[in-house]
Amino acid sequence: MSEIRTSARTPKLTLSKVKDAVMEKIVFILAALSAAIIVIVFIFIFMKSARIFSVNGLSFFTTKNFDQQILKAFNAPADKPVWDFGVLGLIAGTFLTTFGAMIIAVIAGVTTAIVIAELAPPWMKRVLQTVIRLLASIPSIIYGLIGLMVVVPFIKSSLITNQMQINFIKYFQLSGNSMLAGIIVLSIMVLPIVVALSVDAINAVPKKHREAALALGLSKWRTIVKVVIPAAKSGIIASVILATGRAIGEAIALSMVSGGVGNIPNLANGPVFFLTPVLTLASAIVNKSETMSFETIQSALFACGVVLLIMSTILSVFTKVVQNFVKRREGNV
């Protein structure tokens, strides 16, 4: 009996067992490395910006005039580097452009998704989805180019008057590069995300809910509004969060159209509120990248990166939390 057992354990089997164990370890190490990257990113970016935070503390978030600070740091003598920076203007710029873009994107995006998913005939559905998918693949630089060649001149010629320019010349130059241009370009960039994911969410609502509503005497439109959209809301919210993350992080296109100075738009200026040139955290990094060789400026830009990193991490975690919350609330679907 024992002879049979030992003859079953041929050397070949043992070799492949060793291979199995080795490959398992290798695969684990590579996976651990992948996970480690984000940790390394955090460490490095924090390290490179540590000096800024230790010098400025919380006033980093509450002080404005980033551009003048960069200029000062640029002109400072080599032995007396200037470490004072404040990104309130950039934070305001990020917040306002993202908020404005998201309002447009949600209204336009969800209605388009409703039309594509529920109201359009089949041939139209296919055309619209192809167009949306195409737009989603266009790189941000091209949106920046179009913004620069179409949106900015349009704003300059039709919304900015000579009088306005004269009035505001001591604060900033009204050239069409503005928060409005940034909002318009951003909203078109994130629109396909909202549309595509909302269409998926609406299509995922099982047919039986629509049938139930129709059999209860609801019209097709009321079914959409009262049954389908509420059932799809977690997917729609997910698309909004994703789009927001995209908008916050957009650097290149905004650096081309939103203006190069970190002003905080003032509502008291009336319509010029929208025409003020602004900078966002992301576009500031691109805009000031030529002066990165200065250690002080480099640190300041890394500090902007820290803020962006924290924002995107919060959004990622928030998405997970929302998904789990909705799953638990809806029980077993």
Next chain:
Amino acid sequence: MSKLSNTSALNRRKITDLFGQSISWLFSSITIAVCFAIIIYLVIKGKNKLSLDFLLTQPAATMDQHKSGGISTPLIGSIILTFIGIIVAFPWSLSTSIYLSEYSERNPVAGFFRVCIDILAGVPTIVIAIFGLAIFSNPQFGFLSSMVEGVAGARKAFGRSFLVCGLTMAVMVLPFIIKTCEEALKAVPASYREGSLAMGASKWHTITKIIIPSASNGIITGVVLGMGRIIGDTAIVWLTLGGTLRMTGHQPWWLPQNWWSALTNTGSTLTSYIFYTSPAGEVDMPQVAFAGSLVLIILIIILNLVVEFIGKSKSIQKEQ
């Protein structure tokens, strides 16, 4: 006993429904019109300068649009970058996704890995770009770019080169390929795994000979889409490659002995070329910028079509 053609209630409801639907159609029509307009605008503006010549000539650094040359160097730069990025990212992503899909049932460590990778996926590319710059500016990585004399004699690495940019691209595209590969692997039916193991094959053998080939369509899709991402990115290029039009390395760059020099020096890609020739860049030659944009979009469309083709051939296979 209610009548079925009660007209006043019927009309009231029809009006409100019509209103709601009309608003939807109105907003979405405007949206779609804008989308179409963008596509048409790009085609119109770009097609003039587009020609075979354009693709094959080197760009010339002049302010004159008529003598601006072509986009051969940026095109090749994009291709080199994509190549480096995918070569590094693909094996790494595949291994990670193999671990996540095959070796880690309900393991809290794997859950932690997933969270980390998800967070990385959400990081804006500009942050990845400065991260790349931060890491590769260290003198230890000087071999990847060139060394420069920093301020006060401290030696730093220049931190910008094709290699640096390619590695940073790999970091950017890693979470994306991991996710698509993991989905592809998970989609392989459990019966394949069970069948193979029941026949005495080892786990690794099962993975390499059965599961991966079966998931190959999804995996290839992930890689092709990842390529699209690398080709289209500008932020990482701008910070880790710079905006020069030509290759800066020993010339002529196409000779094999100059290849390492070309890779450790800077150059341009389609995206930085577009930036350079736009009004926001050094020279203002929108015509070639649009032509370059058209080339970029066509490349991305081709990649998307490849993905669709793979998807279709998969469904045909399944029917057979």
Next chain:
Amino acid sequence: MDKSICVRNVNVWYGDNHVLHDVEIDVMKNRITAFIGPSGCGKTTLLKCLNRMNDLIPSFKMDGTILVDNEDIYAKKVDVLALRKKVGMVFQQPNPFISSIYSNLKLPIRENFPKMRRNEVHDTIINKLEDANLLEEVKNRIHHSAMQLSGGQQQRLCIARALTINPEVILFDEPCAALDPISTMKIEDLLTSLKEKYTIIIVTHNLQQATRIADHAAFFYKGKIEEQGPSEEMFLNPKSPLTQDYLHGAFS
């Protein structure tokens, strides 16, 4: 006995597929009428004609007359939504909305009776839950998710929901097919009590169920009504040999 629904010379096609041939049937008020017969013989098709749910299928074509309360429901001026308030439906798979039990009932009330006051709405919800024999079991979690109910409870919720619009006729498409025997029994009892106020038509595969609760029955075979009449008569003395074979289990 009054007639609630009259069906005359009805033919139905799905595209080129002729699924109902010259169907003629009267459905009596306040009775339970069962459509029985093997799968795919047109029972559910006819059922879905009665509240015009078949309109949703693009390839649907109908010929003939269907009168509900002496009104032709396929006439040009007919408001389909008003029809569906008169003729309600409960589906094979319980399909409560993804919200609370309370909201499931509140939605159809609010949509159909927009002027109803809040306390009236509340009373209606409680009453209908009671009519559906569900109130006792859910009164302590009425604002909890409907998804947490068992299959049988969800189906009774769907029945309560169908009652909120005060229909005259309620159509049941194999309502117990997805349920266990005890839930089935509860729903059968419910149907028997409901027929006092409503006219009930039920499509069922379950012959014993039809025997238990139906007053009238119609046997469908290959798109035609082979035999119909008071159920006791039909089950004890079937006139057609085909019916006899079906009742004895020769095919199903």
